[in-house]
Amino acid sequence: MIDKHSPMPIYFQLEHSIRRQIENGELTPGNLLPSEREYAELLDVSRMTVRQAITNLVNEGLLYRQKGRGTFVAEQKLEQKLSGLTSFTEDMKARGMTPANTLLAFEIIPADAKVAERLALKEHTPVYEIKRIRLADDVPMALETVYISANLVKGLTETITAASLYHYIEEELGLAIGHAIQSIEAAIVNETERPHLLVHKGAPVLLIERDTFLKDGTPLEYVKSSYRADRYKFTIDINR
Amino acid sequence: MIDKHSPMPIYFQLEHSIRRQIENGELTPGNLLPSEREYAELLDVSRMTVRQAITNLVNEGLLYRQKGRGTFVAEQKLEQKLSGLTSFTEDMKARGMTPANTLLAFEIIPADAKVAERLALKEHTPVYEIKRIRLADDVPMALETVYISANLVKGLTETITAASLYHYIEEELGLAIGHAIQSIEAAIVNETERPHLLVHKGAPVLLIERDTFLKDGTPLEYVKSSYRADRYKFTIDINR
DNA sequence: AAAATCTAGTTGTCTATACCAATTTTAAGT
DNA sequence: ACTTAAAATTGGTATAGACAACTAGATTTT
Numbered sequence: 001m002i003d004k005h006s007p008m009p010i011y012f013q014l015e016h017s018i019r020r021q022i023e024n025g026e027l028t029p030g031n032l033l034p035s036e037r038e039y040a041e042l043l044d045v046s047r048m049t050v051r052q053a054i055t056n057l058v059n060e061g062l063l064y065r066q067k068g069r070g071t072f073v074a075e076q077k078l079e080q081k082l083s084g085l086t087s088f089t090e091d092m093k094a095r096g097m098t099p100a101n102t103l104l105a106f107e108i109i110p111a112d113a114k115v116a117e118r119l120a121l122k123e124h125t126p127v128y129e130i131k132r133i134r135l136a137d138d139v140p141m142a143l144e145t146v147y148i149s150a151n152l153v154k155g156l157t158e159t160i161t162a163a164s165l166y167h168y169i170e171e172e173l174g175l176a177i178g179h180a181i182q183s184i185e186a187a188i189v190n191e192t193e194r195p196h197l198l199v200h201k202g203a204p205v206l207l208i209e210r211d212t213f214l215k216d217g218t219p220l221e222y223v224k225s226s227y228r229a230d231r232y233k234f235t236i237d238i239n240r
Numbered sequence: 241m242i243d244k245h246s247p248m249p250i251y252f253q254l255e256h257s258i259r260r261q262i263e264n265g266e267l268t269p270g271n272l273l274p275s276e277r278e279y280a281e282l283l284d285v286s287r288m289t290v291r292q293a294i295t296n297l298v299n300e301g302l303l304y305r306q307k308g309r310g311t312f313v314a315e316q317k318l319e320q321k322l323s324g325l326t327s328f329t330e331d332m333k334a335r336g337m338t339p340a341n342t343l344l345a346f347e348i349i350p351a352d353a354k355v356a357e358r359l360a361l362k363e364h365t366p367v368y369e370i371k372r373i374r375l376a377d378d379v380p381m382a383l384e385t386v387y388i389s390a391n392l393v394k395g396l397t398e399t400i401t402a403a404s405l406y407h408y409i410e411e412e413l414g415l416a417i418g419h420a421i422q423s424i425e426a427a428i429v430n431e432t433e434r435p436h437l438l439v440h441k442g443a444p445v446l447l448i449e450r451d452t453f454l455k456d457g458t459p460l461e462y463v464k465s466s467y468r469a470d471r472y473k474f475t476i477d478i479n480r
Numbered sequence: 481a482a483a484a485t486c487t488a489g490t491t492g493t494c495t496a497t498a499c500c501a502a503t504t505t506t507a508a509g510t
Numbered sequence: 511a512c513t514t515a516a517a518a519t520t521g522g523t524a525t526a527g528a529c530a531a532c533t534a535g536a537t538t539t540t
Contacts, residue, residue, distance in 0.1 A: 009493060035520060046495045051521090059299055060428045067521045068503030185473030186426035186445045188300045205426050205445055233425030249523060275490060286525045291491090307491045308532035 002043045010045055014053035022062060022073055033063065033071040061205060061230035074230060100138065104131040104196065108150050115147045118212055118222040126150040133196055134225075141231060143197045147222040183210045184234060193226060205229035242283045250285050254293035262302060262313055273303065273311040314470060337376040344371040344436065348390050355387050358452055358462040366390040373436055374465075381471060383437045387462045423450045424474060433466060445469035 002013050021027045036054065040047040054071055057063040065071045110124040119127065127147045134142040187206050189197065197206075206226045213221040242253050261267045274282070279290040294311055297303040305311045350364040359367065367387045374382040427446050429437065437446075446466045453461040 011493075037520080046497095048496085049494060052493085054521095065521060066503085067501065068519075070503095070520060183473050184424055184447075186447050186469035188445070205428070207424075207426050229426035233423050251523075277490080286527095288526090289524055292523085305491060306533085308489080308534080310490060310533095 002045070004045075010043075011049050011052040011056070014039070014043065014050065015056050018053065018057060019062065027073050029073050029075045031073045033073070035070060098137050100135040102133040102135065104133060106130050111147070115222060118210075119147060119149055119219045121149060140197050141228060143193055143226045145224045148220065184208070186229060187226075189226075197226065197228065207232055207234065209234070242285070244285075250283075251289050251292040251296070254279070254283065254285075254290065255296050258293065258297060259302065267313050269313050269315045271313045273313070275310060338378075340375040340378065342373040342375065344373060346370050351387070355462060358450075359387060359389055359459045361389060380437050381468060383433055383466045385464045388460065424448070426469060427466075429466075437466065437468065447472055447474065449474070 001017055002010060004010065006013060018027070018033070027033070033054075034042070036047050036050045039045075039050040043050070054063060054065070058065055058071075061074055063071055064074050107129050108126050109129050111119065111121055111127045113123055115121075115127060116123045116125065119125075121127070126149075128150055130146040130148075132144045132146075133140050134144055185208050187208055189206050193206070205228075207229045209223075209225045209227065211221075211223045211225070212219050213223070241257055242250060244250065246253060258267070258273070267273070273294075276287050276290045276294065279285075280287040283290070294303060294305070298305055298311075302314055303311055304314050347369050348366050349369050351359065351361055351367045353363055355361075355367060356363045356365065359365075361367070367389055370386040370388075372384045372386075373380050374384055425448050427448055429446050433446070445468075447469045449463075449465045449467065451461075451463045451465070452459050453463070
């Protein structure tokens with residue numbers, strides 16, 4: 001399995017060996033891998049060398065580690081459609097999963113420069129800042145921060161928010177919303193986001209979607225959603 | 241700068257110290273960092289500890305390493321519009337940069353299962369496979385693989401391809417193309433792609449766009465474009 | 481003047497070991 | 511049978527050193 005005299009580095013060989021086992025189905029999501037010390041003894045290499053191989057696969061999101069427990073094979077990707085306006089809740093239901101939210105913050109704050117620009121407000125205008133973790137079957141999937149002008153949407157409460165923000169705005173306030181997805185980028189999870197978003201460490205890549213929802217050309221709501229890139233991909237259809 | 245008795249790991253402290261220096265502008269893109277051994281001696285820690293800090297920043301795309309030369313501060317992001325059909329060439333010109341291509345492969349091959357599905361062909365149907373590196377001001381920006389049914393588009397030559405594939409198809413063959421961006425996902429660069437795509441190692445995250453171009457509902461062309469996530473973000477506008 | 485060689489410095493890989501922190505397993509005691 | 515405490519196991523951090531592969535510049539040779 002491992003050739004010490006190969007021109008390829010040992011950690012590289014082990015890395016590909018494990019990757020192949022995952023592709024073959026010999027290792028499936030959730031499976032526990034041999035411990036680093038077991039690999040080291042089995043292959044007669046240093047534990048640090050084993051660690052380098054595993055670290056690379058953790059960075060790719062194929063594996064994840066848990067201190068005191070072991071190293072496991074990670075889950076697969078889901079698909080996130082980018083077809084206009086699909087709410088996270090609807091999306092998860094469509095997949096047969098149970099969506100849920102955890103409210104992290106619900107405050108009225110003065111808009112900073114970035115938020116003000118996105119919502120076409122002056123800086124320091126009061127806005128709702130609502131931070132939520134989006135869960136599917138109790139697994140954190142995304143971190144979402146919503147900004148809404150406090151003047152436009154009064155009387156917002158935590159109870160309403162927990163239920164459905166979209167539903168409240170569209171049905172209760174009678175505001176039909178035009179949609180403008182603004183950007184999608186990839187980034188590495190930072191240490192502020194990680195504990196909220198990830199059950200386990202590893203899988204460091206995020207897909208970040210920034211949306212501004214418009215009503216008659218006026219920005220109503222600005223949403224930043226950070227999806228785990230190991231669980232999501234975005235799909236879209238444009239015809240002209 | 242570094243407190244050995246802090247509850248925070250040493251590598252973590254150094255990592256954030258360097259990150260801060262980049263944010264402050266004390267370190268700017270292209271700058272050479274002190275060598276790993278210099279850091280180790282300066283901070284009185286092991287070189288491997290310094291290495292862990294730097295490795296993390298390399299994985300984030302903030303730094304890149306070159307064997308035998310040193311470690312450098314990486315460049316910033318560009319923006320990639322997702323507004324229907326914008327060619328790489330046009331896009332780069334609009335930014336005031338000089339676009340160029342390097343042809344890696346130009347062959348007729350039998351379609352494998354994935355390609356056949358995307359192009360709605362039977363497996364083993366002959367298709368053009370064209371691999372190109374996309375450069376802006378001589379810096380590799382993306383790796384592009386194009387598949388076109390060989391039966392549909394005959395007489396394709398390398399010369400034509402080097403100029404403009406889109407132009408050739410639209411103007412010369414009179415085929416107006418409908419557009420369907422199919423997916424965007426994030427992934428880690430693999431060792432096959434890395435040497436072509438990246439001048440320097442590091443910055444491991446890719447944004448992968450998979451497009452199928454349609455003509456009257458019939459797939460004409462399937463393109464997989466791998467953009468460096470440290471240089472690109474996608475922007476888009478959908479109104480309903 | 482050009483080419484080849486050497487040298488110092490850099491990152492890349494690897495070893496062997498040690499202790500810490502979190503978790504699970506085992507054993508002891510009630 | 512249950513609780514508690516200890517031990518074992520696992521990944522996390524860190525050390526010190528070694529050699530390989532590569533780069534750039536200086537030096538020597540041709």
